[in-house]
Amino acid sequence: MINLEKLVRDNSVIISTCSDGAPNIAPTSDTILLDKKTMLISHNEMKKTIDNIKKNPKIALLILDKNQTGARIFGKAEYFDSGKFLEKARSLFADETTNPRGAIVVAIDEIREIK
Secondary structure, eight states, rough: OOOOHHHHHSSSSEEEEETTTTTEEEEEOEEEEOOOOOOOOOESSSHHHHHHHHHHHHHEEEEEOOTSOOEEEEEEEEESSSHHHHHHHHHHHOOOOOOOEEEEEEEEEEEEEEE
């Protein structure tokens, strides 16, 4: 069984979005698992990703550790540029060089372990 919290905490998370038939992938800078079915991703520099989410909320995430094991996560994302999720992102991730512009909340539909 995969320890998703540790996997997210210790590794880079790649987000994949698509709208109008044009796929996009982007690394996330700060990501945390809020609970077993919800992730919070800080928005700093992902304009195309945010544009895609607003048009099509279906996303995929890829997380791999140094041994190339990890998870593919599928779900629906929602973008927040104000409110409690942005405040949560700022409380967790803001520092002297970074202040999140928004927050992406992912409702996890499926997790596929990569062994």
